[in-house]
């Protein structure tokens with residue numbers, strides 16, 4: 746959790762009853778959608794945590810620190 750700093754207030758409804766996954770979730774790839782393309786390595790990576798607002802159901806994903814470091818040199822991502 747140390748690298749995850751989600752807003753404790755829902756950006757959609759202003760609710761404060763939010764839940765975050767205890768562990769990181771693999772971002773997929775292979776036969777499932779790759780939610781963080783180009784950020785996986787052979788030993789893992791490309792993981793995220795999910796935050797859900799129980800008031801409105803907004804589901805947000807936060808890429809872990811490794812993915813955020815790797816994204817800067819990935820050819821599959823471009824800066825906005």
Ligand SMILES: [Zn+2]
Pocket residue numbers: 755756757758759760798799800801802803
């Ligand atoms: Zn909400």
